[in-house]
Amino acid sequence: HLAGQxxxxxxxxxxxxxxxxELWTEATELGSVEAHYNLGVTYYNGDSVEEDKPRGVxxxxxxxxxxxxxxxRSLGNSELNKGNCELAVQHYMISAKMGHEKSLNVIKKxxxxxxxxxxxxxxxxxxxxxxxxxxxxxxxEEAKRxxx
Numbered sequence: 001h002l003a004g005q006x007x008x009x010x011x012x013x014x015x016x017x018x019x020x021x022e023l024w025t026e027a028t029e030l031g032s033v034e035a036h037y038n039l040g041v042t043y044y045n046g047d048s049v050e051e052d053k054p055r056g057v058x059x060x061x062x063x064x065x066x067x068x069x070x071x072x073r074s075l076g077n078s079e080l081n082k083g084n085c086e087l088a089v090q091h092y093m094i095s096a097k098m099g100h101e102k103s104l105n106v107i108k109k110x111x112x113x114x115x116x117x118x119x120x121x122x123x124x125x126x127x128x129x130x131x132x133x134x135x136x137x138x139x140x141e142e143a144k145r146x147x148x
Contacts, residue, residue, distance in 0.1 A: 003027065003035065007042075017048040028062075036063035037071045044078070053078070064091075069098045076103065089116050097127030099135060104128045 003023035009015030021042065027035035036059045042049055044056025057078055063071035076091030089110060095103035107124045110116035 003038065007038075007048075017042075021049070028059075033063040033066045033068040033071070036060070036066075037068050037074070040071060040074060044074070064094075067098070069095050069100045069103075072098070073100055073103050076106070080106075085110070085115050089120060093120060093124050093127070096124040097131060099128060099131030101128070 003020040005011045005013050006016045006023065007020035021039065024032075024035040024039050024042075028039065040056040040059035040063065041047065042056070043052040043059065045051065057075065060068075060071040060074045060078070064075055072091055072095040076088045076095065079085075079088035079091060089107060092103040092106050092110075096107055104124055107116050107121055111118065111121040
């Protein structure tokens, strides 16, 4: 989280993207999938660094393989932007099955537009529903009620 504070210049810290990248890189070496995701976003978008889409994608791939839903969705977006619609749908299918609603909505839009099959949409919808059901708990409901 400290890297994010340097990246944004929050909590009284001076914005220092190189320091944020250094900390995220250290965190990836310790196994942080969130750090891989953040490095992916930074390099892919060229956000305060020279744009390096392949490097960003590599970070997302590493994080996605370890279950990071945001990285999986980002891979879907990247493939869709390159016109690789089938591969994009595969990434969205995985993230939808992990409970990512926006990915489910992309598959729905692709289905309506002819870019995904009815079977794919049905599978994503079932998987999404299963994930949401699995994540339900009294504590989560209470936190939601309290606005946390």
